[in-house]
Amino acid sequence: xGWKDDPVVENSWRDDPVIDSATTAAPxxxxxxxxxxxxxxxxxxxxxxxxxxxxxxxxAGLAARSVVDAAIGIPGMMADAATDLGNRMxxxxxxxxxxxxSAGMPSYETGKLLDRALPKPETGVERATSFVxxxxxxxxxxxxxxxxxxxxxxxxxxxxxxxxTEDTFAKAREAGYVIPPSALKPNALTINSESMxxxxxxxxxxxxxxxxxxxxxxxKGLGIGKNETVTPVKFKEIRQTAGKVYxxxxxxxxxxxxxxxxxxxxxxxxxxxxxxxxxxxxxxxNVGKSKEVQELADSLLQEKFTTKAAIEYAKELRKQASGxxxxxxxxxPAKRALGYAQxxxxxxxxxxxxxxxxxxxxxxxxxxxxDARVMIAKSHSAEAAFNESxxxxxxxxxxxxxxxxxxLSGEFRQVANFNSAFRQFGGAPGGGAMxxxxxxxxxxxxxxxxxxxxxxxxxxxxxxxxALAIPAARMTARYGxxxxxxxxxxxxxxxxxxIRPELFGGGLGGLLAQ
Numbered sequence: 001x002g003w004k005d006d007p008v009v010e011n012s013w014r015d016d017p018v019i020d021s022a023t024t025a026a027p028x029x030x031x032x033x034x035x036x037x038x039x040x041x042x043x044x045x046x047x048x049x050x051x052x053x054x055x056x057x058x059x060a061g062l063a064a065r066s067v068v069d070a071a072i073g074i075p076g077m078m079a080d081a082a083t084d085l086g087n088r089m090x091x092x093x094x095x096x097x098x099x100x101x102s103a104g105m106p107s108y109e110t111g112k113l114l115d116r117a118l119p120k121p122e123t124g125v126e127r128a129t130s131f132v133x134x135x136x137x138x139x140x141x142x143x144x145x146x147x148x149x150x151x152x153x154x155x156x157x158x159x160x161x162x163x164x165t166e167d168t169f170a171k172a173r174e175a176g177y178v179i180p181p182s183a184l185k186p187n188a189l190t191i192n193s194e195s196m197x198x199x200x201x202x203x204x205x206x207x208x209x210x211x212x213x214x215x216x217x218x219x220k221g222l223g224i225g226k227n228e229t230v231t232p233v234k235f236k237e238i239r240q241t242a243g244k245v246y247x248x249x250x251x252x253x254x255x256x257x258x259x260x261x262x263x264x265x266x267x268x269x270x271x272x273x274x275x276x277x278x279x280x281x282x283x284x285x286n287v288g289k290s291k292e293v294q295e296l297a298d299s300l301l302q303e304k305f306t307t308k309a310a311i312e313y314a315k316e317l318r319k320q321a322s323g324x325x326x327x328x329x330x331x332x333p334a335k336r337a338l339g340y341a342q343x344x345x346x347x348x349x350x351x352x353x354x355x356x357x358x359x360x361x362x363x364x365x366x367x368x369x370x371d372a373r374v375m376i377a378k379s380h381s382a383e384a385a386f387n388e389s390x391x392x393x394x395x396x397x398x399x400x401x402x403x404x405x406x407x408l409s410g411e412f413r414q415v416a417n418f419n420s421a422f423r424q425f426g427g428a429p430g431g432g433a434m435x436x437x438x439x440x441x442x443x444x445x446x447x448x449x450x451x452x453x454x455x456x457x458x459x460x461x462x463x464x465x466x467a468l469a470i471p472a473a474r475m476t477a478r479y480g481x482x483x484x485x486x487x488x489x490x491x492x493x494x495x496x497x498x499i500r501p502e503l504f505g506g507g508l509g510g511l512l513a514q
Contacts, residue, residue, distance in 0.1 A: 058119050065118040079106035165421050170491045172418040175411075176213045178206050178482045179425050184490050197481055203424065205482055211392055211427035214415050218382055218393045221411035223375075230391055235383040242372035242379075246311055249353065249369050253307025256356045263355065267348035271297040271341045293341045300345055307356070310349045317346035322380075325404055340405065374409075381412060387430060395419040395426035 083105055087093040102108040114120075169177075169184055180202050181190040194202055216226050222238060224230060258264050271293060296317075323329065324339030350373055357366040385397025398416040402408050408416050419426030480486060 061119040062121055065114060065120065068114060068118070166492065168417050168421040171414065172421075173487060173491060175217055175414055175418075176209075177418050177422075178209050178487050179422050179490075180206060181481060181486065181490055183422060183425065193481060202481060205479075206425045207428055209482060210395070210418075210425055214393055214395045214419075214427045217411040217415050218385075218398075221378055222382055230386070232383065232386070232388055235379045235386075238379040239376050242375045245365075245368050245372040249357065249365060250308040250311060252360075252362065252365065253310075253353060253356060254360075255304050255306055256310055256352055257304045258301075258352055259303035261352050261355060264348055264352040265301070267351075268297050268300045268345070271300070271345055271348075292338050296338075296341055296345055300348065307353055310353050314346040314349040317342045317349070321346065325406070327400070327404075378412060381406065381408065390428075392428060394430055396423065396430075399423070399426070 084093065088095050166184065169179065180194050180199070182194055219226055219228065219230065224234065321339045321342035324335040324342065329335040329339070350369075354366040354370055357363070357369065381398070381401055382393065384401070385394045386392075387394055393415075395415055396419055398408065398412055399419040402413070402416040402420065415426075
């Protein structure tokens with residue numbers, strides 16, 4: 001029965017029947033929801049709301065029925081097809097039959113069982129509500145690609161990313177980052193869906209989710225357990241542990257014969273190359289700290305030096321580079337050029353030490369030394385982007401370091417890249433504490449007005465219940481837009497058949513992918 005076939009019940013407060021006792025000998029009983037004469041619309045609405053407890057069991061049963069129908073829909077169709085093929089092979093159904101009787105089909109028999117266990121949607125409101133519930137349920141089902149003769153060719157890389165932003169998001173999804181869909185695909189569907197869910201609330205929900213991802217990634221990069229509390233003391237402990245390797249290297253390393261290390265010589269010459277060119281073109285000029293850079297290069301060009309001296313000098317240069325590349329000095333071209341030279345000179349010294357260890361047959365110690373220097377650098381980066389008051393890492397801090405030219409890698413680079421592309425959603429602003437968005441005053445206002453309208457239109461407590469559920473619907477929409485199926489549908493994917501995989505298991509994710 002379609003919506004046009006639904007019986008029209010004229011029982012709203014404006015349509016109450018007027019009974020004339022002079023012409024009617026035995027008046028029929030008024031409908032349960034009829035409005036007594038003289039009663040106000042407000043009192044009628046309150047009576048409808050009081051009837052909600054009696055309507056809730058049926059509403060819950062309808063919701064459960066929608067979930068079950070969505071879950072067994074595709075398996076049911078496959079089972080029906082298999083049963084029909086078996087009937088045709090055994091002669092129960094003629095091969096040329098164009099119609100198939102419903103009786104005996106798995107979906108039909110399952111439906112009969114459900115009819116005995118759960119209510120079936122009857123009115124237009126119930127059918128619409130069941131459709132929405134089924135669509136949301138389908139979007140949460142596992143997305144499986146059906147095998148076919150159109151299977152993806154070997155070596156097929158999938159749909160090409162249209163933009164660098166899409167590529168950044170695709171990599172960020174692997175870590176668990178989320179965004180409001182309109183941030184990547186601003187079309188009518190995504191914008192309207194987010195408006196229904198509440199743009200401010202969905203932004204805050206994304207920030208909360210992403211803050212958890214940022215904290216988890218940085219902890220992983222530092223070798224800290226995801227449930228372990230981080231304090232400033234932790235960074236010192238990491239550096240002390242890594243620093244023990246430096247002492248071992250200083251004892252074993254001996255002398256570094258830098259004059260015979262061609263790679264070291266090339267690295268140092270590259271530091272002063274720009275300064276030499278400036279001095280030749282503009283004698284006496286000190287553009288970009290050219291004199292200081294040249295003096296640094298000259299100090300590093302030595303025939304030999306001890307491992308201990310190399311490590312100590314590398315530490316000092318790294319400290320000076322941090323000052324010149326700080327937020328306060330990065331805008332000064334001269335200090336920036338000197339800072340980069342100091343940083344590269346420090347790296348050249350440490351790498352010469354590692355090559356010297358390898359030449360002595362101590363490749364294992366060289367690797368430990370490299371891992372230690374990387375871990376120490378990571379601890380400094382993490383500490384610079386740490387909010388001690390909340391225990392959260394500031395995503396913006398890592399993207400700022402990347403912008404200043406700091407060589408981030410691994411999880412640190414992933415955090416920086418995502419925040420650079422989606423700065424509004426990288427995490428809690430400043431790594432501050434945030435609470436989940438709940439039900440707003442607007443939700444309550446919409447629920448009150450919608451309850452009255454829903455009850456008037458539907459003529460009963462079911463309509464009022466549907467409208468009064470607006471706050472829950474907004475929260476559900478917010479959750480759905482940030483769910484894995486919808487987020488994954490934003491990424492172009494390789495096809496495993498004539499239909500794209502994200503279209504299986506519900507319409508919401510597939511629609512948002514278009």
